Amino acid sequence: GAVVSQHPSWVICKSGTSVKIECRSLDFQATTMFWYRQFPKQSLMLMATSNEGSKATYEQGVEKDKFLINHASLTLSTLTVTSAHPEDSSFYICSAGGRTQETQYFGPGTRLLVL
């Protein structure tokens, strides 16, 4: 149980384009989803927390107009990196939790490379 998927697993895009990453909870209802960013050999950096049907709460220093988060259903959240630039290249990981989960469960991650 508690399986979270992400799509795509990796994406390469040109600078200036927008990229959408999907996060799905496959076998439970995710009332809360989290989006993280991870640089090589570093720990996870929380970007934002989203509750189903509500606006996301962004961590300090994270541009909400650049990283658009939508959590429209109990099984799907999306992260859109708008007007991506090379410095946005990173490993993006989502996690999800619900009323029946004792903690967060992570997706497999999405590697983004902006050229």
Place this chain on the structure above:
Amino acid sequence: QKEVEQDPGPLSVPEGAIVSLNCTYSNSAFQYFMWYRQYSRKGPELLMYTYSSGNKEDGRFTAQVDKSSKYISLFIRDSQPSDSATYLCAMSVIQGAQKLVFGQGTRLTINP
């Protein structure tokens, strides 16, 4: 000072050894403690979840929490090369889908 401290390693041990991974924390309000394993280029996988003080065992893995010392440990017995990964400790004040505070992660290599 970070809220959760974890030695980043790297830690390298021979196959079959007992591995001890540790984290210290400063916030006495933490009640829920987790260990995640992360393989290279993958998302973290929940290994152990414990509440309050005490020990919890699952196969070759034992999680230990000492709230009086603000210290948690993960022990791996009969370590295998497949255990080579980064191990992240995490903790929260409230149970459930709550914001976690992570340690930096310890890179572990088990040598055949």
